[in-house]
Amino acid sequence: MDIRQLAYFVATVEAGTVSRAAARVGVAQPSLSQQLKSLEDSLGVRLFDRLPRGMTPTEAGRALLPRARRILAEAADLEQNLKRESKSTAGILAVGAIPTIAPYVLPHAIASVVEARRGCEVTVREDLTENVLEALLDCQIECALIATQPDDDRIAFEHLRDEELVVVAPASMRWASAELRLTDLRDQPTISLHEMHCLGRQVDVFCELRRLRPRVVCKMTQLSTILKLVSLGLGVSVVPEMTAAVAREPGCAYSRLRGERPVRPLGIAWRKGRRRSAVAMNFATAVQGLLASDRLRMR
Amino acid sequence: MDIRQLAYFVATVEAGTVSRAAARVGVAQPSLSQQLKSLEDSLGVRLFDRLPRGMTPTEAGRALLPRARRILAEAADLEQNLKRESKSTAGILAVGAIPTIAPYVLPHAIASVVEARRGCEVTVREDLTENVLEALLDCQIECALIATQPDDDRIAFEHLRDEELVVVAPASMRWASAELRLTDLRDQPTISLHEMHCLGRQVDVFCELRRLRPRVVCKMTQLSTILKLVSLGLGVSVVPEMTAAVAREPGCAYSRLRGERPVRPLGIAWRKGRRRSAVAMNFATAVQGLLASDRLRMR
DNA sequence: TAGAGTGTATAGGCATCACCTATGGATATC
DNA sequence: GATATCCATAGGTGATGCCTATACACTCTA
Structure with missing residues (x-):
């Protein structure tokens, strides 16, 4: 399975016939037919019902469609925009948190740091675990509040509490x-x-x-x-x-x-081998205090 | 650019040397070297700094890393899980809404329908626009509250209000x-x-x-x-x-x-060509009334 | 009903590409 | 200086994606 096969697949679903899809993507119809068969073989599912006047996607074909579109969109975006991915880490405190922790912990922890360090610049990234860990590895954030043990050797997980x-x-x-x-x-x-x-x-x-x-x-x-x-x-x-x-x-x-x-295990994820800034340590301490207090415990 | 090249790229970043990465992915080192060069040519950016003892990713390489990982994860998930995408539409009222509308509109609209139709089963899907529209096309939900005009001919967008x-x-x-x-x-x-x-x-x-x-x-x-x-x-x-x-x-x-x-344009998305159930029409009417009222307007 | 048009699949041939081994050049280590 | 490690280049081979040609099935129209 490769990106081109997915593009052929999507074109065929959208066009409704192999012939029209082939014209769209600029290959011969038999080539497209072969590639679709190859994709079906490699995925182990039949993707289309062949009708006299075209093809309609099967259940599996319909399930594949949004995912194929997503992959194609990502790949296209990559080819068009990769050069614009230059980043400079802005701010002094750059942290991440997942959506099921952020609204309950971040406001108090950040308030605590900002109060202790006037003028401190704060950058916050709220996103799913996978994404905040990626931001961590990419040096976009310095630490991340998560609720699972990461299985990546480059990440240290400081467990705070269950x-x-x-x-x-x-x-x-x-x-x-x-x-x-x-x-x-x-x-x-x-x-x-x-x-x-x-x-x-x-x-x-x-x-x-x-x-x-x-x-x-x-x-x-x-x-x-x-x-x-x-x-x-x-x-x-x-x-x-x-x-x-x-x-x-x-x-x-x-x-x-x-x-x-x-x-669920609550903790802070750090990039191994990287220095931890004083302000990030302040933040971590504030989070720790908060999790140890009664504030986040149910009465 | 194809999926295999991305896999080679990720392996090289993680291994730190072409030789080790080649051993990991099971090809010869010169082949991997060539494919990385090919990827750099097709993307138009240099992805690695070549050092005497390995390679480190450039800024562009580091920007590519999470995205390549995402594409590879999607592709792997696809190959492993496509067969499990069978769904049966459960319930009588099956609606979707995006997270920036759901908490403000759904509770009242659903309460209104449930009050008028005792025993009505409700299925709700809260997800991003792309995903609720996919659920709509897959017949998992009957309509969806969204805030953008979809560009899919199979979807009718009933515009309610800006x-x-x-x-x-x-x-x-x-x-x-x-x-x-x-x-x-x-x-x-x-x-x-x-x-x-x-x-x-x-x-x-x-x-x-x-x-x-x-x-x-x-x-x-x-x-x-x-x-x-x-x-x-x-x-x-x-x-x-x-x-x-x-x-x-x-x-x-x-x-x-x-x-x-x-x-932003608020509206309801429907799958063209499908019958609209009475209970879904009730829901749409309740949403319409709600959006027309002062309840969702700022004082 | 016959012919034309539309549609998918199969076969065979050719060009391209991904892979291999062999080799060269550079750097680091002992 | 010898050895080891590392990436890049060159040339050869097999696999693959593409092409044209063809076969078969179905639908539509005169």
Whole structure:
């Protein structure tokens, strides 16, 4: 499978026939036909239903389409824009954080640093784990607040604490006890966090290991939206304890799970072999103090 | 440029020498050397500084690294997981919304539908525009709330309203007038929304067209985090009017821009040629009513 | 109904490219 | 000075992507 085959594939889906697609991409029809077959062979799936008047994508073909488009767009962007990727690290404190930590930790930690160091320039990058770690390796940020152990030798993970994940349900809902068993959640409609986030994947893994298959009715990309939908009674969810401690959503109630509790490891990622600036150390200390305090713990 | 060359490139950066990288990827060193040169030629940039004991990536090489990794990861995921892309549309009301609309519109619109139709099952997908449109084309959702005109012939865009974008600044900040000129923002530290979101890109385009280069100090992926950082005094930002209307962040103040104002088009996307269910029509009507009301307008 | 047009797949040939081994030049180390 | 390590260049070979030609199937029109 290579980029050209993906381009041929997309052109064929869009054109509806191999002949028209071949004209578009500027090769002969039999060549395109062969390349499509080659792609099907290498992926092990049939991508098209062949009809007398053209071809329509199969289910697999339709699943491939957005992904092929994404790869092609990235490659095209690369060829056109790589020269503009010169960066100068601006600012003095350059940190990253993932979206399921940033809104709860960053404001206080940054306020603390800014107060101690007047005039300090702050650069913040909020993005998914993979992206903040890349920014870290690219020297765009100096450290990153994440909630998973990275598996890259170039990154040092300073583990600060394991944070518990708790259940959030509509306040109007009545549970049998203050702490929940996992089985209490079995038939509840569930609002899940998109698997683009580590947290979403961590919750999935926790459930799978215990044979719980949630009935997912909503899939969101922001914890704040999850809370709003829960407060509407649309379902239950699992969120970090710091969300319960900081967010003020009147229609939501939080419960701990009984027995073995799901946790996520909170920590700071650093690029190995690089000097740590004093201001970044201040930031790390502020984060550490915050995580050790009661401020981010659920009552 | 093709995927294999990118894999060779990444292997070389990670190994630090062509010889070791060649051993890793299983080709001869001269072949790898040639392919790297070929990649440099096709991209028009030098990717490595050649040292006596290995090679280090140039600035351009370092910029390419995360992007090459992304493309390779996507391609690998594709080859391994394409067969698992079978979906069944569950539920009766299946809608999508982008993260910069969902928290402000979805709760009320869904509550309205659920109240009118007891027992109605709701499936919600919150994701970036590209992804909700893909879910729409894949028949995973029936309609989607978005803020841009899609350029896909298979999608009908029902335009509901142009929404104004407003400036949010720390409440403690003093402006010369109630409405701001664009030049008022010229030297302010700016907290921008990541370009993964349409909104982030729309704001970028608006500024570029008027020769305004914001001094970006923070880049976030959630509007709620932006508001928190603004309230800390870290900078100003541009957010949708509905954010100003709904979010309660005590340290933030909102202003309109004078003259030609930035707007984003709000609407509902539908898959052409597909029947619209009654419950989806109810939802669309509820959204329409909500957008027409004062509830999502800034005072 | 026959012929024309449209569409995909297969076959064979040719040019290009990715790979190999061999070699050269530069630098570092002992 | 000899050896080891490193990247680049040269030439040869096999694989691959491309071409044209052709076959087969289906649809449409006169």
